Amino acid sequence: MTTTAALSRDPHAPFDIESVTVDDPRDDEILVRIEAAGICHTDLVSRAAGSPQRPVLLGHEGAGVVEATGSRVAGVRPGDRVVLTYRHCGDCRNCRLGRLAYCARSTVLNQFGARPDRTPRITVAGTAVRDGFFGQSSFAGYALATADNTVVVPGDTDLAVAAPLGCGFQTGAGAVLNVLAPEPDARLVVFGAGAVGMAGLLAALTLPGVDVVVVEPAVRRRELAVELGATAALDPAAGDMAAALADLTGGGATHALDTTGRPEVLATAVSALGVGGAVAVVGLGAGVPPIDLRDIVLGGKSVRGCLEGDAVPAQFIPRLLELYRAGRFPIDRLVRTYPHTEIGAALADQRDGDVVKPVLTRCAR
CATH class of the missing domain: 3.90.180.10 (Medium-chain alcohol dehydrogenases, catalytic domain)
Known part of the structure; x- marks a missing residue:
């Protein structure tokens, strides 16, 4: 053919x-x-x-x-x-x-x-x-x-x-729904508002009581994130992100999603977590993030790698399509x-x- x-x-x-x-x-x-x-x-x-x-x-x-x-x-x-x-x-x-x-x-x-x-x-x-x-x-x-x-x-x-x-939508949505699974009143920070990060945002908004803050350099994507339901969208070049996120999340995020693959961003994501917080990492970058082990141990924080949203596609893709059909995704x-x-x-x-x-x-x- x-x-x-x-x-x-x-x-x-x-x-x-x-x-x-x-x-x-x-x-x-x-x-x-x-x-x-x-x-x-x-x-x-x-x-x-x-x-x-x-x-x-x-x-x-x-x-x-x-x-x-x-x-x-x-x-x-x-x-x-x-x-x-x-x-x-x-x-x-x-x-x-x-x-x-x-x-x-x-x-x-x-x-x-x-x-x-x-x-x-x-x-x-x-x-x-x-x-x-x-x-x-x-x-x-x-x-x-x-x-x-x-x-x-x-x-x-x-x-x-x-x-x-x-791939992309499955990865972002699965990282939130399958791996992080934020509970009501959770405070999620999404780093990177490309297709994966935006899918993570939309997936989080299908859950009850989850507030989402997005960190993204592109102004048009920040605007879209807010239109879609993000509580706030920050420019990472605007200043001390860890301090800004601590303020927006009431002392620290409960969950974070890093889609960037940049080690320095992962370090920021970890520092932005509150006690017991967790970050899912989906970006395939390279390098060693400057993370203080004392922050991980004393804060009870966790970092989890995630491929393809940890999804079983034959089950997860139909589930996401049902959410889309219902107007929720x-x-x-x-x-x-x-x-x-x-x-x-x-x-x-x-x-x-x-x-x-x-x-x-x-x-x-």
Whole structure:
């Protein structure tokens, strides 16, 4: 099957829109016609990392309609509307415990995992494309997925809104609902109001009596956070954040969510916690945060890493869609759609803070 795809041939150059050939699904594969694909920071990090094999096909927040399934696929049928997410083996100890994001084979399956026989799924002018990103590579008109990363959703689901549930929205919402689980009268601080942080904000607001303060440098995102229900939104460059947050939270936050991946921000998040507070860390940065162990021990504070919201996608994505349908989780306010051929404009708007979650739509095959 021939379709178009946004390929990366140079990690420092714009994406190229090219014609590619997608193979027929094998016995364990699912061919999905991609209707929408969110752009996630992880796509950009992986593109910038470079690779000895080019071109690379990214995209891991795909959503679409099932075109065909292999003979061994169960639970997914042609015509189903689906959201694609990350892969997991289902057999290791973590998978058996429901901690799918920590699957022992996660790296092998999600970081451009190849078919067992090494035959290409996608080619361009006869050359194999490096694909299989999160088991989907959804920056194309069609993607080959598997049952473990394919979530069937209701037939009337707006796929442009649902697509980011495969990663970004799932991560932020899950960090709050599954990991932090703030109780009534909790005081949550969200560091970073990108797609993950905003989803965390919206998830917190579905809980009774939770106040949320957002720390974000982009003025437009701060304004949107307040519109969506944040008690306050602070510019991190405005002064002593720990002191300002202590004042806003009545002496210290009960919970914090750090989406930035910056060690100095994590240090601020820990210092902003009150006694017994907890911070969930989802940003994949690098470095050592300057945290005083005495503050951790004497304050009874905890720092918890979190991947993909510690979610079981087949259960959590439908739950978030139910909240959205009920008007309690307005993720549509975070999404702006772009034709897939305008991926460059989408990236520019995201970089400038003009859009929280750009989503590519398929306007042509």
